[in-house]
Amino acid sequence: MLTRAERCAKAVAAASAPCRAQAEGQARWLTAQAPTTPRRGCPVHVVLRVVPEVGSLRKRLMYRALREATITLALRELAFKTEGAFRIVHISIQRTHIHLLVEAQNRTVLSNGMQRFQISAAKHINRAVSVGKPERRRGTVFPDRFTRRSSRRRRRRGMR
Numbered sequence: 001m002l003t004r005a006e007r008c009a010k011a012v013a014a015a016s017a018p019c020r021a022q023a024e025g026q027a028r029w030l031t032a033q034a035p036t037t038p039r040r041g042c043p044v045h046v047v048l049r050v051v052p053e054v055g056s057l058r059k060r061l062m063y064r065a066l067r068e069a070t071i072t073l074a075l076r077e078l079a080f081k082t083e084g085a086f087r088i089v090h091i092s093i094q095r096t097h098i099h100l101l102v103e104a105q106n107r108t109v110l111s112n113g114m115q116r117f118q119i120s121a122a123k124h125i126n127r128a129v130s131v132g133k134p135e136r137r138r139g140t141v142f143p144d145r146f147t148r149r150s151s152r153r154r155r156r157r158g159m160r
Contacts, residue, residue: 043089043101044110047147048118051140054129056095061131065124066093072120073113086113100146114146 050057057066070088077085086109092099100117104110122141130136 043103044148046100046102046114048098048100048121048142049144050096050098050125051143052096053139054125054141057093057098057125058095061128062125063093065128066091066098066121069117069121069124073117076116077113086110086116088117110148118142118146 056062070091073086073088077087085105087103088100089103090101098121102110102113104113118141125141126137126139
């Protein structure tokens with residue numbers, strides 16, 4: 001029986017191995033992709049871009065908005081999910097985008113969890129941008145879905 005670290009390493013190795021596909025009689029090498037199913041205990045690196053109208057995320061109000069969105073998501077996951085919970089392991093706020101390390105049971109849980117986080121974050125960010133302005137900002141915060149990559153490193157013990 002494989003340990004969690006060995007399963008994670010095996011999944012990453014399988015994802016980074018070139019895949020050979022036949023297209024119109026020619027051999028074609030596909031680029032390495034993230035594993036189709038995230039492994040439990042193996043974090044997935046997710047990047048979320050923000051529209052320029054929002055401005056810089058490196059402000060105290062934006063930090064508070066993203067913190068509230070993260071806490072809201074965590075409390076919902078704890079209250080309603082017994083299995084297959086979506087967890088944000090780490091968050092890094094940059095000027096124009098956000099980096100997340102998340103853990104999910106499978107692709108569906110990852111997709112649904114990211115959708116819930118994006119909705120919550122958009123509401124909180126729009127509220128933060130509107131502080132001191134006559135009208136509340138409405139509209140898109142994240143112009144597209146998230147970009148995910150498999151993380152080659154396993155989460156360190158003791159870090160949650």
